[in-house]
Amino acid sequence: MTIHHTFIGCDIGKDMIDIFDPKTARFCRIPNEQTALSAFACRLDPATDLAVFEATGHCDRLLRLCLAQAGIAFARVNPKTARRFAEARGRLAKTDRIDARSLCEMGTMFGLTAEAPPCPERERRRPLPAAGTSSSMPVQPSAGIFAMPSIPPSAPTSRP
Template sequence: MNSVLPQNIGIDISKASLDCHARPAGIGRQFANTKKGYAALIKWIAQWHVERIAYEATGVYHRAFEQALVGCPLVRINPERARRFAQATGTLAKTDTIDAAMLALMAEALKPAPRPERAQNLNQLAELVNARDGLVRDRTALKNREKNLTLPLLKRQAKQRLEQIARHIDAIDAMAQKIIQADPELVRKQEIIASISGVGILTAAQLIATMPELGSLENKQAASLAGLAPVARQSGQWKGKCFIRGGRANVRQALYMPALVAARFNPDLSAKYKQLIAAGKPAKVAITTVMRKLIVTANALIKADRVWVKSLP
């Protein structure tokens, strides 16, 4: 009977294996996290009508999985959200098998919308941006260590490594631009985003890679997806401070420096920043507001297919 019912599949992805659970069939299987394993998995799920395939974001492992299952109704779940759901059901134990079952239950109960398929060039851009972020973190850590070095050998090695990181970052930026320039739609998106005062070509490329949905969202959705929409805290007559959480950290990371620039040189956003500071808001809150306005503006401009124009005084 269960073979004819729509199924929600939960998959826990690890380096070596894919632990799967079909619900309501209640059937679990494990497959190797290899090309042969993907082929066997696709054959296994073909026996049902599958509504969703839920899995957690796991970096390089989930990207290979997504590419192998193109055309399937994939739902990527934030690991923290998945863990909180499991705790809400009273499940405290954590194993790969339990996680797969919980993901299937979560998909069935909450019915998250499957992710739209991403083009191969966007997957490549996302991989480049992730690699670039890693190099930037390495550069920052090395610069911090460099301050405490005293031996000439170590200083020389640190300098050479920093030069190597700079070359690698330049190569990544060049390849990202090559990918963008090969697609007229991406060229136009980059042109629109980079037209916003405070945002440059590099940030535009990062936003295209990390938030390809820009232009297809409502403004509130764009802010929420980036994790820049304030979350209210209220109970009875008590009201706590609003805060941001969740969303895509890499989008916020890409927007932070442009927001600092926009707070000084973008006439519209500079006025808003100064207004918030004058009202006694902390600088961090004011900058977060500027970041939110940047992503909302980019979304609205792409949707309207027009570049940013400075407001008249």
């Protein structure tokens, strides 16, 4: 027996998540916080629903944890791939509602498979970022590959 998944498109933002449910063809917007995400996950059917969202690092972490706790399957996709899919479908505008619907369609067309749920031990070691922050760890500026070594003014130069 083949189970046909209902792909729920979720466009994740730092503060809000836009959701498209193809069963009702409706959009909704919920806060990206544990209470709202847990209530959303409890409304889904573990036997048939699969949430599709872009891999956004720390912004999708709480959603993954809430879905896993409720037994809901999910698939994360590369943001660039999702954007190119939307453009190929003729959706050139970039809004949260369009992105949520495109993610739903992407799951349906590609037949995305569920990702393994997050490891509870690993997730316990990493604290969730505080609300309204962009990261749980401070970013240190670095010169990286663009740094040019400075040449001391007294260094001799040789020319052939």
